[in-house]
Amino acid sequence: MSAPQRLTLRSRMVIIGIVGLLVTLGVGGFALVKVLEVTLMNSADAAAGNTAQDVKDLIDSDYELPDPIPVGNSAIVQVLAPDGGIMRVSPGADRLVPVLRPEQIERAVQSAEPITVKADQSTYEGKLRVHVTEVNGYTILVAVPLEDMQHSVHYFKIGLMVMVASMVVLLGLATWYVVGMSLRPVESLRKGAEEVRGAERLPLPKGSDEIHRLAVTLNSMLDRLEHARARQRAFVADAAHELRSPLANMRTELEVAARIGPTPDLLEDLLSDVDRLGRLTDDLLLLAKSDDPDRLRRRSERIDVGDMLTAITQRYTGGRVPVEFTDAESPLWVDGDVDGLRRAIGNLIDNAVRHAVSEVTVSLHPDGTGVRISVCDDGEGIPEDDRDRVFERFTRLDDARSRDKGGTGLGLPIVRELVGRHKGSVTLRDARPGARRPGLRADVWLPGV
Template sequence: MTGATVLLVVWLHASLISGLDQTALQRAQVVASDTGSDHIPPNVPSIGHGEGAVQVVDGKGVVLASSSNLRGHPRAFGFPASRSDTPRAHTVNDIPIGQGGTWRAVGIPAGTPRTPVTVYVAVPTESVDHGLAQLTAALATGVPAVVALLTGVVWLLTGRALRPVDALRAQTAEITASDLNRRVNVPPADDALGRLATTFNDLLARLDTAARRQRRFVADAAHELRNPLSTLHTRLEVAAHHPGAVDGHSLATGLLQESERLTRLVDDLLQLARLDARPRLRTRPVDLDEVVYTEVREARRRTPLIIDQHSVGAARVQGDADALARVVRNLLDNALRHAETRIDVTLHTQHGTAQLVVADDGPGIPEADRERVFGRFTRLDDARARDTGGTGLGLAIVRDIVTAHHGTAHIEDNRPGARLVVLLPVEHQPAEDQPTGPGTMSRPDTTRMYYRSPSPTRPDTALHSRSDK
């Protein structure tokens, strides 16, 4: 408002002064038209009932005519006449009329070629200065009053509007990490504050869920770690107190098994901690079929079960090769713990999606538990899972890694057994949306071919070759 006030005063002053300049110029033009003859009357009518001053001066500076208020005075204007179409007005202060003051004066050439003269006309700025002084005084008094009034009104309205915000802040400040189940009061009005309170409550709900999950995870991890540590402690204690009653070979074998189980559990916990921290995946093109062949080869060394990989076709995806290898390894480990005689591994691409299936002929998973088994530390048969070395974290790691690769994981019925299905987006879709299987090429990359052994007795290692080998 102060800036607007200053601009108003400056603009109004310029506008009024311009009006005075136009008045002086018009009067000068009227007087100049009367001096077009060789005879110039000595008296010139004043402007507006005595306001203003007029002088007609010849080339030698002699006053030839003047208005009544300048009669008998010498030349009062010292600036030369303006020759332009729009004469420039001058501000003068030494005109001997009344108490002096400020005047706006113009001078224009007039007369005849034989007797050229200059017509000067001045008008006082007293009325303009007085009016602007009154306006400035009024604005100097009124603007602060208006600003103070508006400040008070805004202060009251803002305080009233922010009072619920302060209440919301106070309620939020009372919520600690130990009582995340509390919620803030949502105002009844459906406005921005109500939406803010709802968002706060949603945030608290997510934090509460995450904290509960974290506490449950820590408790489960402590419980799982305590089991192998207790076993190790018991066996070592027995060996220490009864050295003659313990066979050294069986003791070492048992301790080795428990340490391996403890190592697997720590590795799984570390993997889940990394996934929860949402690290950046080292994304690059990965030949998923090569990962499957490698993991199947390693799994065959640890089991007498049949692992059939004849239905593994070519599939290239964008992802982290180590993380995807962990997915395949965990799926095979899960199948090895439950399969009776065989495990079937299939991989093909269709409609821009790579589908990896690991199926076993074990007891299967009830439909009601097929989503629950992807939870952490979930076992449908705790005794059997612990005896076979399961930690209850393998499928949870599978779900987290697959989700990080923008894929999905679910379980289907195999009759008998279970089919664990992983769907991942391929790097780019094949030329035709057809499933790729043995003996087919999944993409139009002619520099790479996959050869599948037609023999039913497939060798332990997959036959891979590049066209440049």
């Protein structure tokens, strides 16, 4: 684990905030210092230019220049004769050595811009900002010492650094406090998560911010997990019970055969129980796969629904009750897993045959943007209040199902699962409303092609 990862989230957020603040203030402070330097330099240039203009005006007026030349600021003025000698100076200015060498004067005249020089050739110290003007063969040198400006910038830098340091400390402390207050609900959620047991849930922070929504989402996730665990426990318990019944029957039959000898019906009874175990394990395996989307891959192909239903209903020829199929007037097609749809429709027909009195009918019709498959029987039907419950796993109704009729309690749940995977729906209603035996009608709707 790297060093930053070992820090707490609060520390990392504060460090990021301080670094961001330092970068922002550093860039802003650097820009501010540069602006101050340029502003002071422009002020010095303006002062030197004004002084040079004043001296130029005196020379142009044909009045004799006073000696010393009066100036109203700290500027140093030297007026050079055409031969390069110093004619007039301001108070305190050097009368022997000009502030610029001849080559520097020539460069300044050519550029028409003030130049900055280090006063190492005269009695002055520090840097000078020199403005050069020529008039009537005379050269006017006006130098402004930059020492005061440099001191001002230096003190400004010190004050800026002190201010930045104070702001970083104060804002760092404030950020530490604010981040801690913001993360307090997260810490409460963490402690609550450690203490969650069974039906307990995480505490909901006040307000409606992201932390509150996170807590609501986590509680919703815990509800789903609890529901999934409850379903898993019920499924395992029901599966164990369903598996135990045929095993108990087989054990009893074998124990009786061991004591009194095999009966003529022993093999038939054992095969019946084995078939029931096979159907139950197949159904359990299918439902287990349907609960794992990563393991379930629906093979999609174009299916002629009429041909599929014809093949399915032909399997029931010669059965306990006839199964009649009425096809649509024109071919109807769907995209899907043909094995899954055969299993779903087959389960509905098996259920209808198991409870029908005299007949089962299967019909196919177009319905909006899809197709509708109807499976009807003339049995006792299912009460309206129980029609949703029969789609729950291992559900049996006392007046409609029994283990003796071969049901596993998984047929209709498998139908809903398989049809749902095809983005379809299945509904139950009376086949003959108002009749003494209303029967049952199962309608399967699938999206068409």
